[in-house]
């Protein structure tokens with residue numbers, strides 16, 4: 001089934017000039033960019049986006065990090081895109097990520113882990129609508 005999911009290239013990656021390599025990785029593995037926007041998130045936007053993590057001890061650090069530089073917001077489309085994107089990203093902690101995954105290749109730590117990806121079809125719908133009007137998806 002063709003799906004669309006939200007991907008974010010995080011500030012640690014945009015700052016290290018990894019944007020192009022990460023997008024190429026998705027494209028080479030069957031995901032297509034269906035919307036894309038570079039922006040610097042406000043605290044309010046980052047807090048709203050990660051609202052489900054509000055009670056976690058790292059919430060403040062996560063919001064600080066996500067606002068620390070530009071991010072690239074993307075809608076990625078393809079067969080089973082939600083789980084495919086999660087597989088391509090690898091585990092949250094790069095030390096545990098499988099060989100060849102984006103986080104294994106590029107992430108610096110469990111916090112500065114280069115990419116975000118929606119973790120379910122329901123999250124994808126919510127997260128895509130947080131950043132993109134449906135009419136902006138190709």
Ligand code: GDP
Nearest residue numbers: 058061062091092110111112113115116117119
């Ligand atoms: P994901 O779905 O793989 O991104 O992981 P989670 O939903 O569990 O966490 C969301 C994001 O919070 C992660 O991608 C990290 O950027 C950050 N995060 C998770 N665990 C930690 C932690 O222990 N410390 C810090 N600083 N950030 C964390």
